[in-house]
Amino acid sequence: MLRFYCICIVFAALASCSERKEPAPVFHAEENPERLSDWGMLAETADELVISDGVTPYDLATPLFSDYALKLRTVWIPNGAPAAYNMDSVFDFPVGTIITKTFYYSVPSNEWTGDVTIGRERSVNGNAIALDHLRLIETRILVHRETGWAALPYIWNEEQTEAVLKRTGAVIPMTLHRGDGRTEEFGYLVPNVNQCAGCHASDATARVIEPIGLKARHLNKASSFAPGFNQLDYWLAKGLLTGGIAGPAPRNAVWTDESEPIEARARAYLDANCSHCHNPVGPADTSGLNLEPDAAGPALGVCKTPIAAGTGTGGRVFSIVPGDPEASITVFRMETDNPGAMMPELGRAVTHKEGVALVSEWIAAMDGECSRSG
Amino acid sequence: MMRLVLAVAAFTALAACGQKETAPAPGDESYQETLMAQLIDARSGDIIEIPAGRFAFDRSLSLTVDGVTIRGAGMDKSVLTFANQIAGAEGLLITASDFTIEDLAIEDTKGDALKISEGKNIVIRRVRTEWTTGPKTENGAYGIYPVQVENLLMEESVAIGASDAGLYIGQSKNVIIRNNRAEYNVAGIEIENTFDADVYGNVATNNTGGILVFNMPNLKQPGARTRVFNNEIYENNTKNFGHEGTPVASIPAGSGVVVNSNDQVEIFGNNIRDNKTANVIVASVFSSDIGDGDMSEDFDPYPEKIFVYDNMFEGGGDNPDGLELQALKLAIAGPMGRIPDVLWDGYMDPEASGPQDVLCVQNGEAKVLNVDGPNGNKSPRIAEPAIHDCAFEKLPAVELTEPLAE
Numbered sequence: 001m002l003r004f005y006c007i008c009i010v011f012a013a014l015a016s017c018s019e020r021k022e023p024a025p026v027f028h029a030e031e032n033p034e035r036l037s038d039w040g041m042l043a044e045t046a047d048e049l050v051i052s053d054g055v056t057p058y059d060l061a062t063p064l065f066s067d068y069a070l071k072l073r074t075v076w077i078p079n080g081a082p083a084a085y086n087m088d089s090v091f092d093f094p095v096g097t098i099i100t101k102t103f104y105y106s107v108p109s110n111e112w113t114g115d116v117t118i119g120r121e122r123s124v125n126g127n128a129i130a131l132d133h134l135r136l137i138e139t140r141i142l143v144h145r146e147t148g149w150a151a152l153p154y155i156w157n158e159e160q161t162e163a164v165l166k167r168t169g170a171v172i173p174m175t176l177h178r179g180d181g182r183t184e185e186f187g188y189l190v191p192n193v194n195q196c197a198g199c200h201a202s203d204a205t206a207r208v209i210e211p212i213g214l215k216a217r218h219l220n221k222a223s224s225f226a227p228g229f230n231q232l233d234y235w236l237a238k239g240l241l242t243g244g245i246a247g248p249a250p251r252n253a254v255w256t257d258e259s260e261p262i263e264a265r266a267r268a269y270l271d272a273n274c275s276h277c278h279n280p281v282g283p284a285d286t287s288g289l290n291l292e293p294d295a296a297g298p299a300l301g302v303c304k305t306p307i308a309a310g311t312g313t314g315g316r317v318f319s320i321v322p323g324d325p326e327a328s329i330t331v332f333r334m335e336t337d338n339p340g341a342m343m344p345e346l347g348r349a350v351t352h353k354e355g356v357a358l359v360s361e362w363i364a365a366m367d368g369e370c371s372r373s374g
Numbered sequence: 375m376m377r378l379v380l381a382v383a384a385f386t387a388l389a390a391c392g393q394k395e396t397a398p399a400p401g402d403e404s405y406q407e408t409l410m411a412q413l414i415d416a417r418s419g420d421i422i423e424i425p426a427g428r429f430a431f432d433r434s435l436s437l438t439v440d441g442v443t444i445r446g447a448g449m450d451k452s453v454l455t456f457a458n459q460i461a462g463a464e465g466l467l468i469t470a471s472d473f474t475i476e477d478l479a480i481e482d483t484k485g486d487a488l489k490i491s492e493g494k495n496i497v498i499r500r501v502r503t504e505w506t507t508g509p510k511t512e513n514g515a516y517g518i519y520p521v522q523v524e525n526l527l528m529e530e531s532v533a534i535g536a537s538d539a540g541l542y543i544g545q546s547k548n549v550i551i552r553n554n555r556a557e558y559n560v561a562g563i564e565i566e567n568t569f570d571a572d573v574y575g576n577v578a579t580n581n582t583g584g585i586l587v588f589n590m591p592n593l594k595q596p597g598a599r600t601r602v603f604n605n606e607i608y609e610n611n612t613k614n615f616g617h618e619g620t621p622v623a624s625i626p627a628g629s630g631v632v633v634n635s636n637d638q639v640e641i642f643g644n645n646i647r648d649n650k651t652a653n654v655i656v657a658s659v660f661s662s663d664i665g666d667g668d669m670s671e672d673f674d675p676y677p678e679k680i681f682v683y684d685n686m687f688e689g690g691g692d693n694p695d696g697l698e699l700q701a702l703k704l705a706i707a708g709p710m711g712r713i714p715d716v717l718w719d720g721y722m723d724p725e726a727s728g729p730q731d732v733l734c735v736q737n738g739e740a741k742v743l744n745v746d747g748p749n750g751n752k753s754p755r756i757a758e759p760a761i762h763d764c765a766f767e768k769l770p771a772v773e774l775t776e777p778l779a780e
Contacts, residue, residue: 168410171432171460187432189461193414194436197469204492204522207438207469283469283491286521286545288592298592298670306619307590310485310515310538313619329619340485340514345463346434 023052025076027096029145036139036154036163041074041100044161048128049102049136052076056240057124057225060218062255062268065352067188068176069103069137070121072129075214077240083214085243087250090210099142099211107135108177112158117177124225131160137172138190139163142200142211149209151196167193176350186337186349198346202276204283212276217250217293252293255358266362267293269355273344289319301330303370309333311341322366331360398457398482398506401430410435416442424478426451434462434483440471440493446478449502449532457482464489464519465503468496472777476500482507483514487536490520495778498528505535509558511615513537517559521545525775529553537615538622539564540581543571545595550772552576560616561586561625562607565636567597572772577606583622583629584610584649589636590621591659591669598637599769607631608647614695624662626651626695635659637678640769647688651695652713652743656680656733658721661747676723676732681766683736687715702754706743714741714756721747729757734764 023040037043043050051057055076063071077083078096085091106119112135122129136156143150154163155170169192176184191198200209213219216232223231232249235241252268253260274291277284287307290299298304301319306312306329314332321327333343334356342348406429412422418441426447431454437444444466446452456465465483468475468490476499480487487503490496503517517533517540520526526549533540533556540559543549544566553575556562562578564586565571571587578584584607587600607630616623625632628650633639634657646653659675669675691713694703703713718733726732735742742757774780 167414168407169433187460189433192410192436194438195434195462197438198436198467201438201469204469207492285594286491288594304592305621307593307621308515308519308521308538308542308544309617309620311512311617312515313617315618317619338484339459339461340463340483342463345485346461349461 023050025052025054025098027078027098028143032150032152032165032167034165036141036165039098039100039141041076041098041141042102042139044131044136045128047131049131050128051124053127055100056235056238058219058231058235059121059221059224060213060272061221061252062218062265062272063213064272064347065355066103066347067174067186067350068116068118068352069105069188070119072100072102072104072121072124073213074100075240080239082239082242083235085216085241085245087216087246090212090214091216091241093144093211093214095144095146097144099214100139101142102139103137105135105137105174107133109133113175114173115175115177118179136160136163137188140196142209149200149211151193151200151209153190153193153196155190166190169193169195178353184350189347189349191346195346198283199276199344201283202279203281204285205281213272216245217252218272220249220251221254250293255355262358262362262365266359269358273355277344301328302366302368311338312336312343314341317372318370320363320366321370322368323364325360325363328363331356331363334359398455399428400457401428401453401455403430403432405429406431406433413437418442418472421445424452424454428453428455430455430458431465432456432458432460434459434464434467436467436469437473438469440473442470442472443474443476444478445474445476448477449479449500452478453481454478455481456484456487459484464514467491468493471495473497474499478502479504481505485514486516486519487514488518489516490523492522493520494524496520496523496526497778498526498531500530502532503534503536503540504532505537507535509535509537509560509612509615511537511617513615515620516540516542517556518542519544520549524548525778526550527552527774527778532556533562534558536560537617538620539586542566543568545593545597546571548772548774550774556581556584558612560612560614560622562610564588564622565597565600566590566621567593567595569595569597569599570772571600573600573602574604578610579606579608580612581610582612582614582616582627583625583632584608584646585630586622586625586632586634587636587639588621588632588634589659589674591673591675596637596674600636600638601640601642601769601772602631603640603643605644607644607649607653609649611648611650621662626699628652628690628693628695629655630690631655633657633677633680634662635675635677636680637674638766638769639677639680640766641680641682642684645686645688646715647686647690649690650693651691651699652717653687653690653715654682654685655717655719657719658747660721661719674723676721676726678723678726678732679766680733681736681768682716682734682740683765685715685737685740687737687740690715691717698751702745702751706754706756714743716740716742716762718742718744718757719747720744720749729761730764733762734766735762736765 105116253264562581630649
């Protein structure tokens with residue numbers, strides 16, 4: 001059996017070397033292939049990025065902001081081994097699972113100039129997205145091995161034909177064109193392998209890497225890829241997911257959906273952008289600030305003084321001052337682009353103005369006040 | 375090629391020494407990938423050697439593997455500069471146990487210089503962290519910053535220019551901080567929410583506050599049992615350049631040793647002199663901005679069992695920071711006088727039997743000024759010597775455990 005399996009891998013590798021057609025998913029149990037195509041998750045043709053058969057694209061109700069990069073997420077599990085449902089934590093994916101996240105931008109010119117715009121994610125037609133006026137930057141792999149999850153960053157080449165493993169990450173100079181005509185130069189950060197753990201080891205004591213977005217509350221939304229289905233229902237039907245879902249699955253709001261209450265949208269945003277560190281056992285538990293969906297009071301930051309924020313206070317006294325976003329440290333740390341003060345600490349170089357506006361609106365609508373003794 | 379690189383490095387190092395620099399000196403950028411790859415590939419038992427030279431980084435470094443040693447050629451020879459850093463909240467972030475770092479310098483990071491989070495058996499030896507353009511509010515917050523660690527030895531290190539604390543030990547257990555030097559930071563050395571810390575043989579000078587022992591609300595663990603002894607704590611009179619909202623921003627310039635809301639703190643055998651606000655301050659959270667806002671209910675805001683004895687006090691208290699303290703000094707001691715060596719804010723747990731639960735002073739002529747905080751400073755007074763003429767049981771020395779046992 002083992003021998004058969006090995007032959008399959010060799011065959012798949014050979015196939016990908018030749019004509020780049022019919023790529024098939026390959027689980028690399030130990031070695032880290034140099035090329036993204038060796039995983040067989042995605043294949044690039046002259047004008048399309050093609051998702052391989054059996055690989056499922058997905059998206060999140062409210063995603064992490066990454067300098068306005070657009071994202072294509074996929075998941076693949078080995079045959080017949082669905083993930084087990086958990087209500088609050090990451091689903092239990094079997095060994096062999098491969099998750100990809102491709103970061104790309106809308107660009108004004110098909111010639112790469114470093115100029116990027118704030119666009120919308122490309123819809124998947126059939127099993128591919130069109131590459132016209134689009135620049136692929138990097139694809140991150142999360143692979144579940146016997147030894148645990150491993151995170152690997154691949155950077156797309158100049159010709160956009162292949163992505164190559166770059167474990168030390170990179171900084172890619174870009175110019176962001178905001179919708180209002182203003183431009184900003186920034187360095188897009190591809191994290192190095194150790195930095196991947198900075199977010200993906202969301203229990204700082206266990207320090208075990210795991211996916212972040214693959215939780216019920218992030219995935220519980222209308223599917224963008226299977227019209228008419230709820231994404232969780234689609235996964236159940238497809239055999240990607242198993243387990244009794246007792247009662248309604250938790251659900252984060254879509255942060256841009258103005259029909260949802262502002263509090264739900266803001267809390268979904270803080271959850272997706274902050275709680276991988278700001279949770280009761282996370283790397284930011286040193287701060288006493290918890291931004292998971294069920295946090296409240298000082299733990300959530302309301303009238304909470306900082307512990308070790310340093311420059312990050314912005315001269316403000318409380319994390320959240322009800323009714324006063326401009327006096328709230330939370331808003332300062334989202335607005336600033338000083339690496340010593342900004343939040344999140346990694347993966348953002350420019351300000352997410354729409355996110356700041358959302359959290360500010362939520363704080364502005366809060367009742368209450370903070371007292372100062374000093 | 376290698377020789378050329380080294381020659382260039384030597385040249386820039388010379389240049390840095392030869393002039394009073396206004397901007398941080400540049401460094402060799404080619405080493406970033408090398409060191410980053412070594413940190414990623416590190417295995418337990420590895421020693422990563424950083425050669426002599428000045429090396430420039432544009433983003434933060436991190437290590438996640440237990441059992442690694444990072445060793446330079448000396449705190450003035452192997453210099454990692456982050457003056458052009460564009461990403462990362464610290465220079466070097468360690469999330470690992472059984473870690474040793476020694477003989478190197480980290481300069482001009484945008485955030486913290488060296489952060490070590492959640493590890494056991496940590497040794498930091500002869501490491502220098504510095505913001506090279508002087509004390510400035512824009513400087514990063516912490517120089518050397520172990521947090522939530524257990525069994526820690528920090529020795530012979532140097533911290534200069536941090537806009538919060540130079541050497542900051544937070545939420546930790548069983549630590550020895552000795553023979554270090556902290557200057558031109560807002561707080562020189564800060565022990566916060568930590569159990570069992572011995573702080574000795576250090577020099578803290580030209581900070582806003584020399585050595586701080588604090589407990590902060592809303593954290594997982596409080597702290598207690600810190601011994602501050604045989605240190606040189608003098609002329610900590612640098613204007614407070616911390617950020618408003620940070621706990622240290624409320625420290626008056628000219629503070630020698632400050633205890634805030636911590637319990638069982640022993641201050642003895644130190645040479646404490648010429649700290650212009652007061653040589654020793656004992657306060658509750660109610661006297662500082664850190665008491666603002668909401669506190670978790672189990673937080674104890676009162677300092678208790680603070681024992682000051684056998685220190686050498688000299689000068690200090692003669693020019694306190696801020697109008698209120700100036701007025702207080704005038705009222706208590708007149709224009710030529712000084713605030714006594716020990717200043718206490720006067721807050722006590724309502725359950726306490728009296729000041730002798732809070733503060734005992736066995737220190738020759740040293741006096742205690744009770745500023746009467748609970749009554750809005752209405753009747754500040756120099757305490758009758760008998761009030762604080764008491765003693766607490768002395769704390770045992772901190773013993774590092776295996777593998778750091780000495």
